[in-house]
Amino acid sequence: MAVTTKGINNILAEYFDLIDSYFGSIKHHLGQEEDSHIDLAIHMARYPLVSDLIVDAINDIDDQINAFWQKNLKTVAEYIQQQDSLKCLYSGDISPVILENFVKRSAFYIDSVILADPIYNLTLFQKQIILDRKYYLQKLIRHVFNIWKLKELALLDTPQKVVLILPINLQLVNQESRNRLIIAADQNLAAYVGRILDVKLDSGEACLDYLEKETTADGLFRQFKHLELLPHMFSSQESFQKFLADFSNTGKFAKFKEKESVGWDFGIYLRSQFIRVQEHKYFCEKLIAEPIYDYELPWFFFNYEMGGVDMDAAIATALQSEKFNWISNVPLSAIAVMRAENKLEYMRGVLRKGITDLKAKNDKDLLKVGEQVEANLKDAFAKQESEIGALQKQVNNIMRKEIPITSAGFLAGFIPPPYGNVVSLLFAGRDIRKSLATRADLKTAIGEKKGNFLNLLLKSYERKD
Amino acid sequence: MSEKIDFDFFGDGMRIFMDYIHRQFKKNPDYMPHPLIRAFECAIQGAEKAKIGERFMGVSQNGTPTNVCNPFIVVLEKTDSGVGVKEIRNIKVDKTVPIDVMLIIFRLQILLDRIEGDCVTPAQMVDALNAVIPGNKFYALGDRWKEARDEFKRLLEAGKIYIPKDSKLIDGLTSITYNMTWEEYPNNVRALIGSSIAQAGNLPSGTVIITSPTNSKIEKYKVFDSATEFLLGKSSEYLKIRGNQEKDSKNP
Numbered sequence: 264m265a266v267t268t269k270g271i272n273n274i275l276a277e278y279f280d281l282i283d284s285y286f287g288s289i290k291h292h293l294g295q296e297e298d299s300h301i302d303l304a305i306h307m308a309r310y311p312l313v314s315d316l317i318v319d320a321i322n323d324i325d326d327q328i329n330a331f332w333q334k335n336l337k338t339v340a341e342y343i344q345q346q347d348s349l350k351c352l353y354s355g356d357i358s359p360v361i362l363e364n365f366v367k368r369s370a371f372y373i374d375s376v377i378l379a380d381p382i383y384n385l386t387l388f389q390k391q392i393i394l395d396r397k398y399y400l401q402k403l404i405r406h407v408f409n410i411w412k413l414k415e416l417a418l419l420d421t422p423q424k425v426v427l428i429l430p431i432n433l434q435l436v437n438q439e440s441r442n443r444l445i446i447a448a449d450q451n452l453a454a455y456v457g458r459i460l461d462v463k464l465d466s467g468e469a470c471l472d473y474l475e476k477e478t479t480a481d482g483l484f485r486q487f488k489h490l491e492l493l494p495h496m497f498s499s500q501e502s503f504q505k506f507l508a509d510f511s512n513t514g515k516f517a518k519f520k521e522k523e524s525v526g527w528d529f530g531i532y533l534r535s536q537f538i539r540v541q542e543h544k545y546f547c548e549k550l551i552a553e554p555i556y557d558y559e560l561p562w563f564f565f566n567y568e569m570g571g572v573d574m575d576a577a578i579a580t581a582l583q584s585e586k587f588n589w590i591s592n593v594p595l596s597a598i599a600v601m602r603a604e605n606k607l608e609y610m611r612g613v614l615r616k617g618i619t620d621l622k623a624k625n626d627k628d629l630l631k632v633g634e635q636v637e638a639n640l641k642d643a644f645a646k647q648e649s650e651i652g653a654l655q656k657q658v659n660n661i662m663r664k665e666i667p668i669t670s671a672g673f674l675a676g677f678i679p680p681p682y683g684n685v686v687s688l689l690f691a692g693r694d695i696r697k698s699l700a701t702r703a704d705l706k707t708a709i710g711e712k713k714g715n716f717l718n719l720l721l722k723s724y725e726r727k728d
Numbered sequence: 729m730s731e732k733i734d735f736d737f738f739g740d741g742m743r744i745f746m747d748y749i750h751r752q753f754k755k756n757p758d759y760m761p762h763p764l765i766r767a768f769e770c771a772i773q774g775a776e777k778a779k780i781g782e783r784f785m786g787v788s789q790n791g792t793p794t795n796v797c798n799p800f801i802v803v804l805e806k807t808d809s810g811v812g813v814k815e816i817r818n819i820k821v822d823k824t825v826p827i828d829v830m831l832i833i834f835r836l837q838i839l840l841d842r843i844e845g846d847c848v849t850p851a852q853m854v855d856a857l858n859a860v861i862p863g864n865k866f867y868a869l870g871d872r873w874k875e876a877r878d879e880f881k882r883l884l885e886a887g888k889i890y891i892p893k894d895s896k897l898i899d900g901l902t903s904i905t906y907n908m909t910w911e912e913y914p915n916n917v918r919a920l921i922g923s924s925i926a927q928a929g930n931l932p933s934g935t936v937i938i939t940s941p942t943n944s945k946i947e948k949y950k951v952f953d954s955a956t957e958f959l960l961g962k963s964s965e966y967l968k969i970r971g972n973q974e975k976d977s978k979n980p
Contacts, residue, residue: 284747284751284754285747285751287747288740288744288746289740289743310735310740311735312828312831312832313737313741313744313831315831315835315860316744316745316831316835316838319835319838320744320747320748320834320838322838323751
């Protein structure tokens with residue numbers, strides 16, 4: 264039996280109830296700011312005594328979330344597969360920094376954003392490798408409330424679900440396929456590192472052994488022979504050093520920090536990216552979904568593997584770039600309005616204009632896509648403004664010109680009384696009523712135009728500076 | 729960054745623990761909450777129909793009418809906006825329970841709930857106490873009792889241990905033989921001899937040594953009694969276990 268949207272909504276409602284049963288007691292501390300989940304996480308992890316109580320009290324959430332997905336995974340996965348729509352699967356870090364903004368940007372182009380359940384990944388897998396329980400708590404609260412903010416949108420009753428949540432993890436893949444994916448990742452890692460260093464490496468292990476010998480970021484950078492093959496963030500010595508310092512810092516809290524070598528850290532990072540690419544590719548195929556990223560590095564490695572992404576994935580990912588930060592100003596309700604007005608296809612048409620049969624292979628291609636999308640939006644906004652302007656002009660004409668002239672004609676006695684008085688009065692009255700009715704219609708049209716999703720988008724664009 | 733979140737140790741701690749209890753009830757309708765919570769519920773029931781300014785007290789414990797264990801009273805006062813907590817008291821040590829100790833008790837309950845049954849082993853007790861009370865103050869003697877026994881003998885022979893002649897310990901000490909098992913030692917003798925491991929094992933000063941035999945079963949409510957004794961009772965005056973937490977939390 265086909266899974267219904269209502270059935271999925273019930274599952275999602277149960278998911279949010281589960282979150283509420285574990286974190287409902289602290290949700291009153293969540294502020295209104297877009298990054299309030301990050302603040303809340305920091306504050307709670309630093310809360311003397313209470314932070315320890317939370318860690319102990321929520322210790323079994325992994326069992327509960329596992330039981331929840333054991334019961335519902337198949338149903339949600341089948342529903343996603345059945346949807347003949349544009350779906351994108353997120354594959355950045357655990358969840359985007361500000362998930363609400365990520366979804367806002369995505370939902371103006373794609374039908375459904377599929378998010379890997381951050382609670383599943385954190386509690387069942389990351390918990391095992393995180394050494395500091397307060398660091399774990401901070402991460403968990405941050406991602407829990409990141410997704411909690413989407414509750415209303417996730418439960419919105421629309422023909423195509425705007426947000427779908429599903430466990431995505433390599434551990435869910437059967438042993439045989441998992442081994443195949445890891446072998447592929449290791450081969451690709453060795454080939455990539457071999458190319459950037461101009462050395463021959465025949466396995467992932469050989470690659471890590473080679474990199475381990477390099478103990479400084481400077482030394483490692485000097486070994487790069489093909490900077491053009493590196494992501495933008497690694498292409499200057501300064502940004503590369505900063506990245507490695509940040510990554511190494513994160514490692515202090517996790518068990519992967521096995522060796523005191525910058526080269527080793529870099530190798531481990533690259534390996535995790537190549538494995539992630541395989542995982543993402545696998546799940547995109549299974550769910551018949553496009554990849555979507557909000558962060559340059561994972562996107563770079565996915566592109567490197569795939570030789571570029573197609574138009575839809577490129578546009579969806581371009582919308583996540585910095586130039587579209589202003590979309591964050593759009594209220595979540597605008598997405599609901601757009602879906603209620605059934606305007607997603609129209610919006611897609613607007614954004615796709617001039618972008619056909621494209622393959623975005625690198626950062627430059629994505630930049631071009633972003634520029635075109637921005638130009639398309641500006642055109643749409645200009646058209647929208649001009650339509651509203653024209654309507655407003657008509658209203659002004661009725662208000663300032665047509666009504667006074669009709670009235671003036673009557674008052675000045677151009678039609679001789681007494682017969683003319685009656686006729687004029689009738690005609691003038693009828694004209695006024697007609698004009699007022701027209702004005703009311705126009706005002707309604709303006710109201711509708713101003714209240715429609717495109718105008719909500721336009722207003723956010725105007726506020727961007 | 730948003731404005732700093734106001735910490736409400738009592739309110740937040742209570743809400744987090746009540747959510748935990750609700751989840752336990754979902755898993756097991758027969759789940760028995762800690763006496764502090766049961767006393768709290770009793771007092772709330774009374775306060776519901778009370779007039780503003782009236783006070784209600786709830787009492788609960790884990791033992792029997794003749795063997796009182798882990799007993800708590802909660803006194804609430806009806807106010808304009810609901811109820812105010814006037815007192816949370818442990819009757820056994822006869823002390824008001826500060827918020828930091830209340831939070832430690834909640835955590836101890838959670839850790840003990842993870843162990844099936846009504847009893848724990850000495851090692852489990854020590855692990856739970858060390859997990860919730862900072863400083864790693866507790867030590868399970870376990871199989872090192874022979875070491876403790878030999879050290880005790882050495883200290884006694886060296887005249888470094890003074891035992892009053894009229895002490896009941898004398899009878900106990902004279903009753904033991906070299907071949908006796910640790911289980912056969914009288915409780916008070918085990919406690920005396922066991923503490924010698926502090927010298928033999930280079931344990932830090934102030935370490936509480938649990939001398940129960942490895943396989944013995946300790947009722948969970950006795951673990952709470954031990955914790956409240958170490959945190960609030962006479963022992964706390966000597967051990968100074970709560971030094972650091974008091975600086976961190978506010979009183980109700």
